Amino acid sequence: xxxxxxxxxxxxxxxxxxxxxTLKNLGYEVPAIASTGEEAIKKSGEIMPDVVxxxxxxxxxxxxxxxxxxxxxxxxxxxxxLTAYEDEETLDRAKITEPLGYILKPFEERxxxxxxxxxxxxxxxxxxxxxxxxxxxxxxxxxxDGIAIEVDKKxxxxxxxxxxxxxxxxxxxxPGNSIFDFIPPGHLESxxxxxxxxxxxxxxxxxxxxxxxxxxxxxxxxxxxMIPYVQEGKIALQIIFRDITERKKADEELRKAYxxxxxxxxxxxxxxxxxxxxxxSAGIAHEIRNPLANISASAQFSMSKFEMxxxxxxxxxxxxxxxxxxxxxxxxxxxxxxxxxxVLEEGNINAVLEKVCELVKPxxxxxxxxxxxxxxxxxxxxxxxxxxxxxxxxxFLSNAIEAMPDGGTLTVESSFSKKDxxxxxxxxxxxxxxxxxxxxxxxxxxxxxxxxxxGLGLSLAYHIINAHSGDINVESKPGKGTAFLITLPLPxxxxxxx
Numbered sequence: 081x082x083x084x085x086x087x088x089x090x091x092x093x094x095x096x097x098x099x100x101x102t103l104k105n106l107g108y109e110v111p112a113i114a115s116t117g118e119e120a121i122k123k124s125g126e127i128m129p130d131v132v133x134x135x136x137x138x139x140x141x142x143x144x145x146x147x148x149x150x151x152x153x154x155x156x157x158x159x160x161x162l163t164a165y166e167d168e169e170t171l172d173r174a175k176i177t178e179p180l181g182y183i184l185k186p187f188e189e190r191x192x193x194x195x196x197x198x199x200x201x202x203x204x205x206x207x208x209x210x211x212x213x214x215x216x217x218x219x220x221x222x223x224x225d226g227i228a229i230e231v232d233k234k235x236x237x238x239x240x241x242x243x244x245x246x247x248x249x250x251x252x253x254x255p256g257n258s259i260f261d262f263i264p265p266g267h268l269e270s271x272x273x274x275x276x277x278x279x280x281x282x283x284x285x286x287x288x289x290x291x292x293x294x295x296x297x298x299x300x301x302x303x304x305x306m307i308p309y310v311q312e313g314k315i316a317l318q319i320i321f322r323d324i325t326e327r328k329k330a331d332e333e334l335r336k337a338y339x340x341x342x343x344x345x346x347x348x349x350x351x352x353x354x355x356x357x358x359x360x361s362a363g364i365a366h367e368i369r370n371p372l373a374n375i376s377a378s379a380q381f382s383m384s385k386f387e388m389x390x391x392x393x394x395x396x397x398x399x400x401x402x403x404x405x406x407x408x409x410x411x412x413x414x415x416x417x418x419x420x421x422x423v424l425e426e427g428n429i430n431a432v433l434e435k436v437c438e439l440v441k442p443x444x445x446x447x448x449x450x451x452x453x454x455x456x457x458x459x460x461x462x463x464x465x466x467x468x469x470x471x472x473x474x475x476f477l478s479n480a481i482e483a484m485p486d487g488g489t490l491t492v493e494s495s496f497s498k499k500d501x502x503x504x505x506x507x508x509x510x511x512x513x514x515x516x517x518x519x520x521x522x523x524x525x526x527x528x529x530x531x532x533x534x535g536l537g538l539s540l541a542y543h544i545i546n547a548h549s550g551d552i553n554v555e556s557k558p559g560k561g562t563a564f565l566i567t568l569p570l571p572x573x574x575x576x577x578x
Contacts, residue, residue: 083109084200087129089120089147090162091139099133099162099192106193116140117147124151131200133183136163136170148177158203160195228319231311233258245302245323247294259319262292264299275306284308292321300325343551369410376403422547424463429503429568430455430494432466436473437492440481448487455494459503462570464548472541476507476564479538483511483562501570508563514556522554
């Protein structure tokens, strides 16, 4: 371990030598002695001592206090004053240079040693504190996160990142403002409640998602943490926040991309199922239809040729109804698996909705269902196939009616979004709903929960909406009801005429 270097500044040669010898005996290194203030400044720069022992009264143009001030300013070297003077004026001047100690002449070796050791230790601790403060300052100033200090509900400090994020000119642009002034009114109450609970438990608020309002009124998403503490008897907050707006946008884009991949994947699976079903249907349709036609013809012939009692005729009617039902299922299956190209012509979707509502009105009345129409007078025209859409909409309405055997409310709603350039149609019922495990199956061919259902209605409706480049979103809660939200894009035009 290297010895501590001390520069002695004393204009009396004999006294200076005596101090040098005493210091050497105590284990210190004294590489030089200066007799004037100017010489002390020069030698300090040359040998860079650990401590300067400075006599206050020196010969020359500057005294020890002035020399000490310059040494502190230039080299940050700690000073210990050596003096025989104790007057208030001298001491007041000396204090300005922040000395680490005073040694009064005449002094004992023990006093010199004690003062030096205490001064060196104090300087070491102050240096470490200064380094720590400098590291903290650099960390705060260069942090990409916004950092604010609030005392007694007033912001007293903002780092450069916080200044930029909040859109203020500098950290005093908002004297008296609180961090709460940057939180939207609709979010403020819940945020204050969370902070109050944290204060009660003497704990901090970990990073939570929140919105902030900049000075210009624009909003951005943040993650914010708050650490409460006591400063000079007052409640203070250290607030750290980061802008996550771009991350939120990326998350939303990722969510949309994932939904699109899932939709495309499901469409591909359905397409493969449809192709396989089509091959199967085409192969057996002929084989099934011929026997059904013979059964139906034989039943009709027998009913017309032979005398039958009431009970016999009833059984033959069952045969005919079932052959007709089987033929209908085969026809639906063939139509479903071999869809024709959907020809679209300019039309108004409200006209289709009004027609299907009229068709189902008697059934609604019969089952004590309140039919609510929320259809605006005018919507933009769009390319559509009214017959196909009528078929699809009837499937949604029929399912809704069948889901409310004891009555309820059936809402049919349409609207136009200028922002998204889309028309949305919503069929909502208050029926028994769809279970979570069935939600992903509702559009699968042959999936049905009804005893007399074929499971082709919603599958057919799905393909009709898909042929219009539309999407279907299903929301359902068991016991509460189901909503089918259909979104249909309009062609890109300079202007949509309503």
